[in-house]
Structures are given as C-alpha cells and as structure tokens.
Amino acid sequence: xxxxxxxxxxxxxxxxxxxxxxxxxxxxxxxxxxxxxxxxxxxxxxxxxxxxxxxxxxxxxxxxxxxxxxxxxxxxxxxxxxxxxxxxxxxxxxxxxxxxxxxxxxxxxxxxxxxxxxxxxxxxxxxxxxxxxxxxxxxxxxxxxxxxxxxxxxxxxxxxxxxxxxxxxxxxxxxxxxxxxxxxxxxxxxxxxxxxxxxxxxxxxxxxxxxxxxxxxxxxxxxxxxxxxxxxxxxxxxxxxxxxxxxxxxxxxxxxxxx
Amino acid sequence: xxxxxxxxxxxxxxxxxxxxxxxxxxxxxxxxxxxxxxxxxxxxxxxxxxxxxxxxxxxxxxxxxxxxxxxxxxxxxxxxxxxxxxxxxxxxxxxxxxxxxxxxxxxxxxxxxxxxxxxxxxxxxxxxxxxxxxxx
Numbered sequence: 001x002x003x004x005x006x007x008x009x010x011x012x013x014x015x016x017x018x019x020x021x022x023x024x025x026x027x028x029x030x031x032x033x034x035x036x037x038x039x040x041x042x043x044x045x046x047x048x049x050x051x052x053x054x055x056x057x058x059x060x061x062x063x064x065x066x067x068x069x070x071x072x073x074x075x076x077x078x079x080x081x082x083x084x085x086x087x088x089x090x091x092x093x094x095x096x097x098x099x100x101x102x103x104x105x106x107x108x109x110x111x112x113x114x115x116x117x118x119x120x121x122x123x124x125x126x127x128x129x130x131x132x133x134x135x136x137x138x139x140x141x142x143x144x145x146x147x148x149x150x151x152x153x154x155x156x157x158x159x160x161x162x163x164x165x166x167x168x169x170x171x172x173x174x175x176x177x178x179x180x181x182x183x184x185x186x187x188x189x190x191x192x193x194x195x196x197x198x199x200x201x202x203x204x205x206x207x208x209x210x211x212x213x214x215x216x217x218x219x220x221x222x223x224x225x226x227x228x229x230x231x232x233x234x235x236x237x238x239x240x241x242x243x244x245x246x247x248x249x250x251x252x253x254x255x256x257x258x259x
Numbered sequence: 260x261x262x263x264x265x266x267x268x269x270x271x272x273x274x275x276x277x278x279x280x281x282x283x284x285x286x287x288x289x290x291x292x293x294x295x296x297x298x299x300x301x302x303x304x305x306x307x308x309x310x311x312x313x314x315x316x317x318x319x320x321x322x323x324x325x326x327x328x329x330x331x332x333x334x335x336x337x338x339x340x341x342x343x344x345x346x347x348x349x350x351x352x353x354x355x356x357x358x359x360x361x362x363x364x365x366x367x368x369x370x371x372x373x374x375x376x377x378x379x380x381x382x383x384x385x386x387x388x389x390x391x392x393x394x395x
Contacts, residue, residue: 005268010261015273021314025323090361090368099325099361116326116360117335118367124334128282128303135304138311142328145313150325 029149029176032098036156040212040259041173041181045200047165049188050217054243055162056084056108058259061252063106067157070101072147073112074173075164076140077123082114091115091151098152111151113143141172148176158259165196167203180209184240184259187227188218194227201235212259213240220244262297264290271297276317282306286316330360341370344379365392 033039042055055071063069073081082088085104091111092100101109113123125132125139153159161181163169174180183204187197201211216228219242228239241255262271267290274287274296282303289296301309309316313328324330343351347366354362369386370378387393 002268004265005263007261010263010270012270012272014261015318016314016316017318018314018316021319022312025313028323090365092358092361097325099357113333116329116333116364118364118371121335125332126334127307127332131304135307135311138308139328139332142311142313143333146326146329 025145025149026176026178029145030178032149032151032153033159033177036153036159038158039161039177039181040158040184041161041163041170041209042184042186043163043167043170043200043204044165044186044193044197045167045203046187046193046196049186049193049197050243051165051186052080052084052162054186054215054217055160056081057247057252058255059085059108059160060106061256062158062259063108065253065256068155069107070109070111070153070156070159072151072159072161073110073114074144074147074161074169076113076143076169078164079112079114079117081110081162082112085110087112087115089115099150101151101153109153109156111147137168140169141176144169144172145176167200170200170204171207174207174209180204180207182212183209184212185214185231186217187214187231189216189223189225189227191225191227193223194225194230197227197231198234201231205235211235211237213238215240215255216242218243218245260299262288262299264293264295266295267292269293271295273317276315284309284316324355324357326357326360330356330358333360335360335364335367341367341375342377344377346380347378347383350380350383365390 042051044051059069059071071081073079085108087102087104087110089102091102101111102115103109117123125136127135161173185197185201187193204211214228214232214237216239232239240258243251264271269290269292271288271290274289277285284301284306286299287296288299313323351359351363366378366383366386369390370382375382
C-alpha cells in the first residue's frame with residue numbers, strides 16, 4: 001500500500017472553513033479590544049490569596065483616578081467580582097453586536113459568569129454527562145472567548161482580567177488574545193504561596209508575559225514569610241504593594257500609580 | 260479533520276450536515292473523482308467538543324451572535340429554581356436568542372426573590388412592570 005498523504009498535504013479548500021471560522025473569532029476579539037489601552041492579567045497560581053479582592057479594589061482606585069476601567073472575571077467557576085463591585089444587574093445586549101458590561105462601584109465596568117448564572121448556581125453546561133471532562137475545559141475557554149470578544153467594552157484605559165488559581169485559564173487567555181498579556185501577581189507572605197506563585201510566574205515568563213510586579217496581600221497577620229521579596233528577587237521584578245489586613249484608604253491608589 | 264479517498268488519492272469534499280437532535284452529528288463527504296460518499300458520525304461527546312470550539316461543520320451561514328455559546332450551553336439555573344409554564348416558555352422563546360439567557364435570569368431571579376414557584380406570563384408582565392423591563 002502506498003503511503004497515505006498526511007493532513008498537511010491535503011490542501012484543497014475546506015468548505016466548512018474551520019480555519020476561517022477560528023480566524024474570525026480571533027478577529028472579533030482583536031476588534032473588540034482595539035479600544036482597550038492596556039490589558040493586565042491578575043494571576044497567582046494559588047487560591048485564597050485575594051486576587052479578586054486586589055483586582056476589584058485596584059480597579060476602583062484606577063477608576064477614581066479618572067481611568068476608564070473594566071474587569072473581566074475569568075474565574076468562571078468561582079466568580080466574585082460582581083459582588084466586590086456591587087454590580088448586580090444582568091448584562092444586556094444592546095444589539096446583536098455586543099453585550100453591555102455591568103457598571104459597579106466607582107463606575108468600573110465588569111462582566112462575569114456570576115451575572116449569567118442564577119444566584120448560587122454552579123457553572124454547568126448542557127451536554128452529555130459522561131466523560132464531560134473531555135469537553136468542559138473547551139467550553140470554559142469558549143466562554144472566556146465570548147467574554148473577550150462579545151462584550152461592548154467601549155473605550156477603556158485598562159482592562160483587568162481576574163484569573164482563577166492555576167495557570168490553565170492564563171494559557172487560554174494567551175491563546176485567545178494571540179499574545180501574552182502583562183501580568184500582575186498576587187501572593188500572601190507564606191512559603192506555600194511562594195512555591196505555588198513561582199510556578200505561575202514561571203509559566204507566564206515562558207509564554208512571554210511582561211511581569212508588572214507583585215502584590216503581597218494579607219500582610220501583618222498570621223501569615224508569616226517573605227514570599228513577595230523572594231519572588232521579586234528571583235524574577236527581577238518589583239514588589240508593588242504590601243496590603244495589610246486593614247488597608248488604608250490610599251493603599252489602592254498608591255498601587256494604581258505603580259502599575 | 261479532512262477525509263481522503265485512498266483509492267483515488269483525492270481529498271473528499273464536504274457534502275451535508277445533519278443534526279438528528281440526539282446530540283449526535285452526521286456529516287457526509289464525497290470524493291470528487293469517483294463520487295464515493297462517506298458519512299462521519301460523531302457521538303454526543305465528540306459533537307460537544309466540536310460545538311465548544313464555536314465552529315460549525317459545513318460552514319457558518321449566519322454570523323455568530325454575542326454570547327452564543329454561553330446562552331445556548333450554560334445552565335443558568337439549578338435545582339430550586341422556579342419552573343416555567345409552557346406559555347411562559349413560548350414567550351421566552353420569542354426573545355432573540357442572543358439575549359434570551361440574560362432575560363431568563365432576570366425573570367428567574369425576580370421569581371426566586373419573591374418565592375414564586377412558577378413563572379407564568381402574568382409573572383413576567385408584573386416583573387417587566389416592576390423592574391422597568393419594557394420590551395422583554
């Protein structure tokens with residue numbers, strides 16, 4: 001039997017145009033984000049360090065400073081941004097061209113799975129229950145793509161993207177954007193957090209993300225350690241802020257000026 | 260995914276797509292040289308994987324609507340959510356699909372907050388009036 005030609009050797013036009021459909025999706029995201037001055041992914045790699053808390057308060061400080069600011073809550077399974085921004089309305093489509101983000105405290109616009117799901121409902125998808133692990137991750141990535149490409153953000157100075165723990169959503173974000181976004185890292189002082197955050201930062205560096213710096217959260221309480229300083233030295237970046245348990249009013253504004 | 264007619268060494272061309280409604284998909288491909296037709300049959304899991312990519316085998320005939328996947332595939336509610344009467348479901352179905360999921364959530368939240376077990380057209384009218392949702 002003669003060798004069978006490989007996938008890449010078959011070059012006839014594909015009527016399904018799957019490649020074109022994917023390209024159109026990317027084009028839609030790029031077009032939507034063309035009016036966004038800056039995209040910053042807030043990541044940690046570690047759960048429970050206060051990423052969303054930092055993201056929401058930073059966004060509010062930036063908005064108070066006069067910047068058009070929005071937050072995309074990329075934690076699809078544990079969305080908390082609308083609660084932190086007191087954004088409770090359901091997002092509405094103004095036309096078939098886009099979905100309006102919801103405005104929260106200080107005029108920060110946001111989109112979140114919490115605005116789509118009924119209160120308390122877990123994220124679930126219609127589809128075959130058996131072996132859902134095969135497609136669930138792809139569904140979540142598709143939801144992230146629609147949040148990026150279908151929300152009518154309008155002109156923005158900065159879009160903060162609140163990532164869930166781990167690096168998977170960050171990788172999906174890079175793929176959807178077609179480029180690695182700048183990253184702001186959040187940790188708490190402990191060695192355990194340092195080790196988890198290190199993995200995330202290494203992943204971000206390997207994908208080409210500029211590291212904006214580190215925010216050390218929950219400082220001065222029961223958590224002991226020097227995670228932020230160690231990570232800053234290891235990755236040649238800055239500690240932008242140390243957030244105490246009870247931040248002063250100017251804590252967030254100061255952080256905003258250091259981004 | 261491409262199909263090759265091994266005998267003719269020709270790439271087969273997409274023919275048609277059928278969605279029987281049981282979660283499976285059938286797509287036919289035809290050899291342009293010998294005319295042989297094969298059908299690709301996907302199981303529900305494979306079909307789901309394709310739809311999760313936001314693409315349509317056979318090509319898109321209309322542009323994607325905003326939040327197309329989120330509105331179509333995300334289960335907005337859960338156990339304990341209010342039921343929808345058939346009349347209310349029919350009315351909801353007339354809402355444009357790109358906004359249907361969000362509209363459904365608004366009514367569902369309204370009903371849950373008031374302990375309403377079933378959403379009917381009357382409940383929808385009251386909610387519209389109270390929430391200022393004319394046009395929904």
